[in-house]
Amino acid sequence: MNTKDYLITHNIKPSMQRIAIMDYLINHKTHPTADEIFVDLNKLYPTLSKTTIYNTLKLFTENGAVLTLNIDEKNVRFDGDTSNHAHMQCTRCGKVYDLKIISDAEIEVANHEIVETQIIMKGYCEKCRNINNN
Amino acid sequence: MNTKDYLITHNIKPSMQRIAIMDYLINHKTHPTADEIFVDLNKLYPTLSKTTIYNTLKLFTENGAVLTLNIDEKNVRFDGDTSNHAHMQCTRCGKVYDLKIISDAEIEVANHEIVETQIIMKGYCEKCRNINNN
DNA sequence: TTTAAAATTGTAATCATTACAAATATGATT
């Protein structure tokens, strides 16, 4: 599927800016920050504003087109791959790697030396799940 | 074990401030932010500075006495419970709950409605694990 | 006590992110 249709599938109207940002995330599997995306895309599209990057990434996340990753305290990262996988960040170089989830009990950690594992779920707690949205 | 000895065990010299902050984390299992800790402790110890809170939480984390949680983009949270457990944040109320890890393949999600699961590991990648520390 | 090192403090700076209002683009309707 092309990028335009991918956005439409997620109920996102495909503007030029949105396609450029989504394309960037599909082609750069480095879990970039908003600023990294801005710096790179700004070379190609000098009128693109950083606010648009932020707005767009928020919209993409809300519509399930990308993942927002809170891996470290420095800044938020974005992932165009929404399939089921885990992440590992190297404490020394800061790079974020994808890890393949083999089964509920097994994750392929490759040649990384794992020091710590965090599991974070998001959803609704008992109280909040019973409140009506509006 | 008392708080003082807990800190000593983690190679942390137990000053008054450090004991107060560690005590706070042991007694408040709400995954507080640095600011929440500051506001509460400042009532008891009006001379305590926010910088000390940050310095101390950083030291505690480096020495494995507390966990630093990057759960959402707003701010960092801290957990005095370093035992193996998972977290779940309610998207509506923002509260962070502890989840019990029953086995490698099973986490007790209680009555929460889980929407998304993230697994984040920290450690050293292949390149960096072969570099000597100094 | 003297003295050096460690810890704490307050203020100022940093920097990622957001708020906001103006400008532009889009798309339907006449």
Next chain:
DNA sequence: AATCATATTTGTAATGATTACAATTTTAAA
């Protein structure tokens, strides 16, 4: 094609969590 309403984009200014830094205070050894 002109008009109009709505959505999108933009630039600037504000926000707010965290950190840098230098001064002060505490600690503990000599």
